Amino acid sequence: MNKPQHKQALLRLGDDALILGQRLGEWCGHAPALEEDIALTNIALDLIGQTQSYLSLAGSLNEGESQTDDQLAFHRTERDFKNLLLVEQPNGDFGDTIVRQFLFDHFALLRAEHLASQTFDLEAAAIAAKAIKEIRYHADHSSKWVIRLGDGTTESHERVQKSLNELWKFTGEMFTADEIDVAGIESGLLPDLTILKTKWDTAIDAVLKKSTLIRPENGWMQQGGRKGIHTESFGFLLAEMQSLPRTYPDATW
Amino acid sequence: MKQEGDDNGNSPEAIAMVKAVKRQLEDVMDPELPFLSVGEMGILRDVIYKNDHTICIVTPTYSGCPATDVISKDVLAAARVVDPRSSVQIAMSPAWTTDWISEKAREKMTQNGIAPPEGLSHDRAFLTGDDRIIPCPICKSKNTKLISPFGSTACKASFSCNTCLEPFEHFKCI
Numbered sequence: 001m002n003k004p005q006h007k008q009a010l011l012r013l014g015d016d017a018l019i020l021g022q023r024l025g026e027w028c029g030h031a032p033a034l035e036e037d038i039a040l041t042n043i044a045l046d047l048i049g050q051t052q053s054y055l056s057l058a059g060s061l062n063e064g065e066s067q068t069d070d071q072l073a074f075h076r077t078e079r080d081f082k083n084l085l086l087v088e089q090p091n092g093d094f095g096d097t098i099v100r101q102f103l104f105d106h107f108a109l110l111r112a113e114h115l116a117s118q119t120f121d122l123e124a125a126a127i128a129a130k131a132i133k134e135i136r137y138h139a140d141h142s143s144k145w146v147i148r149l150g151d152g153t154t155e156s157h158e159r160v161q162k163s164l165n166e167l168w169k170f171t172g173e174m175f176t177a178d179e180i181d182v183a184g185i186e187s188g189l190l191p192d193l194t195i196l197k198t199k200w201d202t203a204i205d206a207v208l209k210k211s212t213l214i215r216p217e218n219g220w221m222q223q224g225g226r227k228g229i230h231t232e233s234f235g236f237l238l239a240e241m242q243s244l245p246r247t248y249p250d251a252t253w
Numbered sequence: 254m255k256q257e258g259d260d261n262g263n264s265p266e267a268i269a270m271v272k273a274v275k276r277q278l279e280d281v282m283d284p285e286l287p288f289l290s291v292g293e294m295g296i297l298r299d300v301i302y303k304n305d306h307t308i309c310i311v312t313p314t315y316s317g318c319p320a321t322d323v324i325s326k327d328v329l330a331a332a333r334v335v336d337p338r339s340s341v342q343i344a345m346s347p348a349w350t351t352d353w354i355s356e357k358a359r360e361k362m363t364q365n366g367i368a369p370p371e372g373l374s375h376d377r378a379f380l381t382g383d384d385r386i387i388p389c390p391i392c393k394s395k396n397t398k399l400i401s402p403f404g405s406t407a408c409k410a411s412f413s414c415n416t417c418l419e420p421f422e423h424f425k426c427i
């Protein structure tokens with residue numbers, strides 16, 4: 001893959017983590033229990049850390065002057081963000097947040113396992129090797145909650161099944177290869193999405209079985225995030241995330 | 254004339270400088286565990302000599318650990334007392350693991366009320382600690398329970414003791 005494609009592939013990794021981290025951060029002070037408040041914000045922190053690494057690396061691949069992680073996070077516009085639509089979906093209730101996390105965690109874990117083992121980009125491999133330990137922990141947490149809610153009360157079961165049904169249409173995008181993916185797969189940087197899908201199905205099905213939840217049918221899948229075409233709530237997320245650095249461009253801690 | 258040096262071809266002065274920087278860094282503490290040095294935590298990986306100055310190699314514990322910035326600054330400040338041209342390099346690979354936390358450091362954790370990581374990180378059963386017995390660091394009871402796999406910092410989980418009823422933190426094994 002050429003340099004601009006390489007940069008795009010890294011931006012996707014960074015943007016997935018950044019946008020999900022931003023969403024989870026919205027739970028700070030609002031989660032149903034103190035422990036979950038801490039858990040969701042801890043996961044957000046891990047994701048923002050991964051973002052910093054991936055975006056810094058992406059910014060260093062510019063043809064001209066390199067960009068910092070902050071420049072990429074805070075000074076790009078909506079169409080420039082290439083995250084999956086799944087991760088930008090609003091938090092909804094706790095069940096919606098857990099299902100969104102569960103569907104993404106297992107995908108992110110498999111993707112990171114491939115990234116850590118490839119040799120096309122050794123810096124990306126190092127970032128992924130570190131991220132695996134964190135994502136494994138997240139996947140364990142979200143899977144346990146899916147089981148607890150699914151195999152819980154009638155109400156928790158019904159609500160989390162509804163979350164699963166509604167978010168399912170965003171899972172297709174994870175496994176649809178476009179020209180960046182094709183180039184990335186050819187160079188070895190990115191995993192073969194067909195193989196990834198099979199592994200993801202196995203992981204998801206095992207948890208769903210324990211949770212007594214029914215796996216939704218693969219119907220129409222909504223896509224567009226990888227092209228920068230986002231869902232309605234994304235603009236609000238971006239406005240909140242970028243407001244401070246855009247209002248005070250030189251603000252530091 | 255034969256010059257005494259190390260395997261990397263460094264001069265005796267350079268070797269002495271590295272030693273002095275390392276000694277200076279023994280007093281740099283982990284801001285989140287102020288009774289442990291960054292060396293004991295395995296966060297300070299090495300001090301090397303390159304291009305006429307020392308380089309302190311630091312690795313983050315978690316990708317987003319906010320302490321990494323503070324640690325880098327503290328390491329740099331301490332190193333520059335000895336070598337004004339010293340710099341800090343962040344190394345992502347190999348990824349930090351709790352296996353690098355020294356035995357002495359684990360003992361100090363217990364003394365300070367934190368249950369240290371149990372076992373080795375490559376054993377998947379140790380991942381979350383909830384399938385494991387984590388002894389209470391206060392009364393040593395093995396009758397403890399996991400409250401949450403997450404805690405006050407990225408590296409800790411929350412437990413409570415069924416015997417002395419005290420809550421305590423467990424350093425996650427990664």
Ligand SMILES: [Zn+2]
Binds near residue numbers: 393394
């Ligand atoms: Zn106790």
